Amino acid sequence: MNILYFVLLFIDILSFTLIYKKICKEKKVNLPFTFLCFGFLLLKDIIGYIGVLAWYSFYVIEPLFIYFYLRKYEKDTKLIAAFLTMLVYQAALTSETFLSVIISSVTGDDFVTNYSGIYFIAIDLLSLFIILKLIDYFDINIYKFLEPYFREYLRTVTSFLLGVHLFLNISHWISNFTTFNSFASMITTICFLAFIATLLYLKSIREKFEKEVELEQKKKEQLQLQQYTDEIVDLYNEIKGFRHDYGGMLVSFQAAIDSQNMAEVERIYQDVLVRANEKLSSDRYTSFDLNNVGDSALRSMLTQTLFKAREHQIELTFEIKDYVGKLPIQLLDLVRMTSILLNNAVEGAAESIAKTLNVSLVDLEGEVILVIQNSRKDQNLQLNSVYQRNFSTKGEGRGTGLTTVKEMIDQYEGLVLDTEITKEHFTQVLRIRKVYRL
Structure with a gap:
């Protein structure tokens, strides 16, 4: 292992962490998730020394590490954990694999072999930049998909991304055979385009939901405006009636004052004015x-x-x-x-x-x-x-x-x-x- 290996490992960990933070809109560094990524990425490389079959087998089950983290540490539901796992994992892997295949077809395999370390560092950084921009462009935010409305959609998207994951692993495996290189490149391209289509789909269903909520809110506002108007009319009529009675109150109050009947003044004050004030101070008004x-x-x-x-x-x-x-x-x-x-x-x-x-x-x-x-x-x-x-x-x-x-x-x-x-x-x-x- 040389310095380039550790740089690549660092970039891979950074990719998973930044993509996870971007989708979850977290402001603070999530150290447990970062250490998790370090663990399963390092473990994958160690297993690679056992053999190619073991390495590809681990590739298939690698997302389970993220899933169990979300379930146990973040306490997410099974559906949200599965959806977020596949979204984060495919965001990190599909663009990286796609760019590697496309650029290597231009530079040639000899260039990749001779400068593999620098080449894959450049690919990983470019891939991270592109995927973060795509997440911003499509405004992918997990907290906008937590409503019950999205459950069936999330199940569909999760199943679809799981299929993309399996096909991407197939392309990795068959790319080892020179005869199937072109076929593997085609699968990789399809997987990347499928992931982009997923982001577009998520944006469309979110916008559809927001429009439905806005329409429903407008309907509620109209109904509540009518109720509120009726409330104001009732209060206005009540105040109008009070204004009519107020003149009589003042007349009786003035008569008691003129006659110096303090007992009557006190009675009118307590029975009429105090009660009127209490009524006007009611929460209704x-x-x-x-x-x-x-x-x-x-x-x-x-x-x-x-x-x-x-x-x-x-x-x-x-x-x-x-x-x-x-x-x-x-x-x-x-x-x-x-x-x-x-x-x-x-x-x-x-x-x-x-x-x-x-x-x-x-x-x-x-x-x-x-x-x-x-x-x-x-x-x-x-x-x-x-x-x-x-x-x-x-x-x-x-x-x-x-x-x-x-x-x-x-x-x-x-x-x-x-x-x-x-x-x-x-x-x-x-x-x-x-x-x-x-």
Whole structure:
């Protein structure tokens, strides 16, 4: 083993790690995954000394190392682990093999033999550059495929990529026979084009899903706008009736004052004015504040929360005193994030004794702050556990909501979510910087 071997090994490890990070949109270096790649790549080379058959056999089962890592370490589901395994593995291998075959047909086998170390280093680096650009171009992000909508599509793609993997290994094997070199090159080219087609397919089904979500959101917004309009009309009629009665209140109050009947003044004050003030301070009237929400998607989610709170007899208060314009978050992400946070708040408040929920939206010079605070039942709840995958206070099969929120927020440089847990309240503070880079 010379220095070029270790350079090649380093580039191969770097390729798997960077592709994995790019697809998962991770910001921090994932050392366990890097060490995993080092382990199975080194093991493959060691097995190569046993014989060609052992080396090709290991090539076939090599993706299993990534699969078991995703299942055991990242706690991914079987489907997501299998899909991500084949996507990462084929991204690293198909372009590398394709470029090696195409360029060697131009340079000739003698050049490859004489300068094999430098040649494969150049191929690996070029392959890594191309595949990272393709992932960016097709906007491949695993967190955009976690919805139940994509399950059947992911099964199809995973099976297809598994077939590509097997064919690619066949091309590796038959390329050792001079007679079948051309056939092996053809298979390699087909496998690379098939992988590109897979990326295109993933982009198309994601865009289709986003359009369907946007259309469905528009329908919900129209329905909730009608409900909200009806609510405002009822409140207006109530205030109109109160205005009519208010004149009579003042007349009776003035008569009691003129007669110096302090007992009557006190009675009118307590029975009429105090009760009127309590009525006007009701949480029903805070729904007027929703007029200050300029983002239709967010206003729709808040309106939906208003009616859900009514169903659970929760005292809901909106505090949105100033106009807040459109938020710099993609529609699908905004709907999913606010839906999870608001639904969790409603569920938490419904389980509590106080049954209160307060939603504040504040527009500052550089950021918008969304505060969601709900009362909660008295139980032990640790801050470091609420964002763990599969953690839930509601039983098995739950506990992915806040994990999903965290994963989405990590994709934005301008979003920060702070959580505070006290004995009486659960508070989420979402800070949204007005200018950000995705």
